Amino acid sequence: MTLSAPDTSTSVHSGEGLDAPVTADVLVAGAGAAGLSAALALAKAGFSVVCVGYTDRRANGRTVALFETSLRFYKSLGLWERFRGKTAPLQRISMIDATGARFKAPSVAFAAAEIGFSAFGENIENNVLVDGLVAAVNETPGIRLVEALLSDIRFEHDAVIAVTDAGQRIEAKLVAAADGRGSLSRAKAGIGARSWTYPQTALTALLSHARPHRNISTEFHTRSGPCTLVPLRPLPDAPHRSSLVWLMSAEDADRRRALDPEALAREVEIQVDHLLGAMAIDGPSGFFPMAGMSVDRLYAHRVALIGEAAHVFPPLAAQGLNLSLRDSAALVEALEDAREQGKDIGERQTLKAYANARKGDISLRTNGVDILNRSLLSDFIPVDVARGAGMFAFLMIGPLRRALMREGILTHGSLPRLMQPRPRRRSLTSGAGAQH
Numbered sequence: 001m002t003l004s005a006p007d008t009s010t011s012v013h014s015g016e017g018l019d020a021p022v023t024a025d026v027l028v029a030g031a032g033a034a035g036l037s038a039a040l041a042l043a044k045a046g047f048s049v050v051c052v053g054y055t056d057r058r059a060n061g062r063t064v065a066l067f068e069t070s071l072r073f074y075k076s077l078g079l080w081e082r083f084r085g086k087t088a089p090l091q092r093i094s095m096i097d098a099t100g101a102r103f104k105a106p107s108v109a110f111a112a113a114e115i116g117f118s119a120f121g122e123n124i125e126n127n128v129l130v131d132g133l134v135a136a137v138n139e140t141p142g143i144r145l146v147e148a149l150l151s152d153i154r155f156e157h158d159a160v161i162a163v164t165d166a167g168q169r170i171e172a173k174l175v176a177a178a179d180g181r182g183s184l185s186r187a188k189a190g191i192g193a194r195s196w197t198y199p200q201t202a203l204t205a206l207l208s209h210a211r212p213h214r215n216i217s218t219e220f221h222t223r224s225g226p227c228t229l230v231p232l233r234p235l236p237d238a239p240h241r242s243s244l245v246w247l248m249s250a251e252d253a254d255r256r257r258a259l260d261p262e263a264l265a266r267e268v269e270i271q272v273d274h275l276l277g278a279m280a281i282d283g284p285s286g287f288f289p290m291a292g293m294s295v296d297r298l299y300a301h302r303v304a305l306i307g308e309a310a311h312v313f314p315p316l317a318a319q320g321l322n323l324s325l326r327d328s329a330a331l332v333e334a335l336e337d338a339r340e341q342g343k344d345i346g347e348r349q350t351l352k353a354y355a356n357a358r359k360g361d362i363s364l365r366t367n368g369v370d371i372l373n374r375s376l377l378s379d380f381i382p383v384d385v386a387r388g389a390g391m392f393a394f395l396m397i398g399p400l401r402r403a404l405m406r407e408g409i410l411t412h413g414s415l416p417r418l419m420q421p422r423p424r425r426r427s428l429t430s431g432a433g434a435q436h
């Protein structure tokens with residue numbers, strides 16, 4: 001089956017032009033940060049792309065800390081310029097034990113300079129990131145964004161046939177499934193998933209405060225999970241700003257949801273021990289019940305899972321989207337390699353190479369975050385002692401601390417080409433959509 005490049009007039013709203021099927025090399029299911037980023041990386045590698053999903057650009061107090069590999073990814077794709085001036089660097093990360101445990105863990109500070117980086121990464125409002133990605137998608141030849149939901153997906157021998165809820169038919173060689181934790185693509189491909197919940201809700205908010213954050217992200221480890229302040233860029237009328245991710249019980253979240261912004265700001269100030277002085281809440285807050293999910297496999301015939309369709313865990317240590325971008329970079333690489341060897345991009349061997357490149361990183365992050373989170377929730381004394389001993393080791397043993405910092409922002413395995421310090425430009429050989 002030969003697939004043509006999508007019409008590059010980009011955004012389509014559900015209901016338009018339903019007669020002709022849209023065809024592309026890759027159907028990206030989902031238009032969250034992971035799906036949009038994958039669509040851009042695939043199109044810039046010369047694959048024609050149809051991206052289907054609703055973009056969520058509501059402000060909900062949520063930000064995303066993008067680490068070094070993610071910054072390299074966006075820089076390699078020529079996207080980072082869009083976000084310049086909209087981010088704040090994270091130069092230090094400070095962890096403070098506020099569990100009230102009998103064996104209190106020592107406070108530990110990690111400095112990016114200690115491992116030769118000027119910053120661990122950059123923090124940006126989620127909606128600002130998604131806005132920039134949507135603008136880039138609309139300007140990038142070779143991508144068509146369809147604002148709709150997929151209602152059906154069929155995996156045929158040599159193609160994927162999908163239909164949106166508006167009746168638009170889409171044909172592609174492969175689905176890059178970024179349709180989130182309840183992924184339809186995953187279910188239709190028969191890939192099993194195991195989900196679990198945590199007794200926590202994350203409250204997110206943007207804060208302005210009296211004292212500067214000095215580019216330090218501070219995590220207070222409480223018995224209900226971390227309460228983290230992450231630096232944000234200044235605004236003309238608010239020179240000192242941070243974002244808040246505060247994990248708490250569902251009951252506390254319900255109570256705080258009912259507070260007015262002034263009362264909520266007072267509770268944050270107390271929780272963070274008045275570290276940044278008087279605070280005010282800027283804009284709406286968000287409340288996210290905490291869950292985890294892992295999948296049996298990362299691929300099946302003509303489908304590769306990326307982002308939260310492939311892994312879900314609580315927002316500790318800011319790993320989620322960073323991991324998702326590594327999925328995208330690895331998928332692009334596997335498809336480029338297949339194309340170079342004249343192989344079908346949707347065939348098993350191609351997708352197996354993708355899965356092999358990703359499974360170690362994904363399992364390490366999912367398990368690491370789970371253990372860290374549960375160690376805070378437990379008031380079992382041996383667990384407190386082990387956590388305290390771990391923090392003490394990170395405080396005292398420089399090589400261990402530096403290894404943890406490197407692992408947090410890079411990965412121990414080899415990085416995909418798009419994330420290497422100086423990405424090699426690859427020649428484009430695919431016909432469809434190769435317009436860059």
Ligand SMILES: Cc1cc2nc3c(=O)[nH]c(=O)nc-3n(C[C@H](O)[C@H](O)[C@H](O)COP(=O)(O)OP(=O)(O)OC[C@H]3O[C@@H](n4cnc5c(N)ncnc54)[C@H](O)[C@@H]3O)c2cc1C
Pocket residue numbers: 029030031032033034035052053054055056062063064065066148149150151178179180181182183184202204245288306307308309315318319320321322323324
């Ligand atoms: C409070 C909080 C703080 C976080 N902080 C960080 C951080 O600092 N650093 C970090 O790296 N990560 C962070 N994360 C994680 C990160 O935000 C997520 O990993 C990321 O947003 C998930 O993106 P996604 O695109 O995979 O999923 P989603 O954002 O859930 O997107 C899924 C998309 O699929 C679409 N969809 C669903 N069903 C269909 C269908 N049938 N057809 C078509 N489309 C469909 C949806 O409409 C949506 O567009 C945080 C998460 C939370 C909750």
